[in-house]
Amino acid sequence: MPVALIWLIAALALAGAEALTGDLFLLMLSGGALAAAGSAWVLDWPIWADGLVFLLVSVLLLVGVRPALRRRMQSGQGLPEPARALEGKNALVLGRVARHEGQVKLEGEVWTARPLNENDVYEPGDQVLVVKIDGATAVVSKIA
Structure with a gap:
C-alpha cells in the first residue's frame, strides 16, 4: 500500500x-x-x-x-436578544413556583419558572420579577 x-x-x-x-x-x-x-x-x-x-x-x-x-x-453563544430582553420584566405566577415546579405568564407567554432562592415559594396570582432566563426557564424573585 x-x-x-x-x-x-x-x-x-x-x-x-x-x-x-x-x-x-x-x-x-x-x-x-x-x-x-x-x-x-x-x-x-x-x-x-x-x-x-x-x-x-x-x-x-x-x-x-x-x-x-x-x-x-x-462568539455566538449566549441568549438571543429577545430572551435577554425578558430579563427585568414582571411576570404573573400561574402555577405554584417552588424549587422544582412552577409556571409564570411573561409577556403573554407561559414559561416554566423556578425561584432565584431555592427556599422561596410563590403562589398563583403573585407578581414576580424575572431575574434571568436559564434556557427555557425563567428564574424569578419577589418584587421588592
Whole structure:
C-alpha cells in the first residue's frame, strides 16, 4: 500500500473522530496527515520526512488556526436578544413556583419558572420579577 494512501486514510479517520469530539484538535491533526499525504504523493520523500511534515503542519494548525476557529465558534453563544430582553420584566405566577415546579405568564407567554432562592415559594396570582432566563426557564424573585 502506498505511503500517501496510508496518510490519507489517517487524515480521514482523524476527521471522522473529530465529529465525535467537536474540540477541533483532531481536525488539526487531520490537516497535518493530509499535508503528509500530499508530500508523500508529490515529493516521494522517505517516511520520516512525511512524519516531519505531519508534525510541522499539525503544530502550525494547532497554534495558528485552532484558537481563531474556537473563538469564532464560541462568539455566538449566549441568549438571543429577545430572551435577554425578558430579563427585568414582571411576570404573573400561574402555577405554584417552588424549587422544582412552577409556571409564570411573561409577556403573554407561559414559561416554566423556578425561584432565584431555592427556599422561596410563590403562589398563583403573585407578581414576580424575572431575574434571568436559564434556557427555557425563567428564574424569578419577589418584587421588592
